[in-house]
Amino acid sequence: KAGVTQTPRYLIKTRGQQVTLSCSPISGHRSVSWYQQTPGQGLQFLFEYFSETQRNKGNFPGRFSGRQFSNSRSEMNVSTLELGDSALYLCASSPAAGTGSYEQYFGPGTRLTVT
Amino acid sequence: DQQVKQNSPSLSVQEGRISILNCDYTNSMFDYFLWYKKYPAEGPTFLISISSIKDKNEDGRFTVFLNKSAKHLSLHIVPSQPGDSAVYFCAASRGGSNYKLTFGKGTLLTVNP
Numbered sequence: 001k002a003g004v005t006q007t008p009r010y011l012i013k014t015r016g017q018q019v020t021l022s023c024s025p026i027s028g029h030r031s032v033s034w035y036q037q038t039p040g041q042g043l044q045f046l047f048e049y050f051s052e053t054q055r056n057k058g059n060f061p062g063r064f065s066g067r068q069f070s071n072s073r074s075e076m077n078v079s080t081l082e083l084g085d086s087a088l089y090l091c092a093s094s095p096a097a098g099t100g101s102y103e104q105y106f107g108p109g110t111r112l113t114v115t
Numbered sequence: 116d117q118q119v120k121q122n123s124p125s126l127s128v129q130e131g132r133i134s135i136l137n138c139d140y141t142n143s144m145f146d147y148f149l150w151y152k153k154y155p156a157e158g159p160t161f162l163i164s165i166s167s168i169k170d171k172n173e174d175g176r177f178t179v180f181l182n183k184s185a186k187h188l189s190l191h192i193v194p195s196q197p198g199d200s201a202v203y204f205c206a207a208s209r210g211g212s213n214y215k216l217t218f219g220k221g222t223l224l225t226v227n228p
Contacts, residue, residue: 004158031214043159043204043218056215090158094214102147102208104216106158 002027004107006091012113018079021110025072025093031055032074033104034066037088046089049074078112086114118142119207121219129227134192136222138205141186145217146210150179150190152201153221159204163190167210195226 005024013019025032033056034046045058049068066076072093078085088111092104120139128134136150146167151159165172165179165188172179178191192199205219 033214033216035216035218042220043206043216045215045217048214050214056213058215092158092216101164102210102214102216103149103161103164104214105161106151108156108158 004091004093004105006089006107006110008110009108010111010113012115013081015081015083015114017081018077019081019112020075020077021089021091021112023074023076023091023093023107025074025091026105029093029095029105030072031094031104032068032072033092033094034074034076035090035092035106036060037090037109038086043090046076081114083114085112087112116141117220118145119205119217119219121203121205121222123222124220125223125225127225127227128195130197131194134190134195134199134224134226136190136192136203136205136224138188138190138219139186140188140207142207142209142217143186144209145207147208148179148181148188149206149208149216150177151204151206151218152199153204154201162203192224195224197226197228200224200226 031050033048048056068074088109090109092106149164150162153159202221206216
């Protein structure tokens, strides 16, 4: 099976702009989660989507939003970018719920730089 | 409040020896624990996991031990290989319908030939 793919891999934006990142999960995986990785805070959970619904949410401001489509593909959006939003954004997918396992499989990430 | 802690930022071992990476957690609601390996410029790669109903899980060279009373888990790699050099993250989940993973800050493992 193909792994989790994320586009674009690198992005440079200006403060105040908005950005949309895309994630395609492993085929058959219905849960998609997003994480932010920074040197200071490490890996932090943003949100998780399952069957097009946001099921879990981390402690990030409302500028961070996401959605999931019927084919399980997901996008996350950051509006009014701040310098502190510069980070590696990682998408992860999980098999269908009810399996009793919580392994998440990560994509390569999108490196966002805000100038 | 850091709920998952990896107190050793780095660890260096000789090839062929055992690597032991440690992780402590504070939230007693955590029910499932995972270890990931990460190379620079790549996403984390899942290694091994353990449910709170077990105290040990093995997969090839990797073994995870869980001590619930001490809220402590460890990852043993035997024998260590130079290709194992990477950052290792411990993560925890509350289980149920909660797929949020809480990560530690990671331990950089260097395996010297």
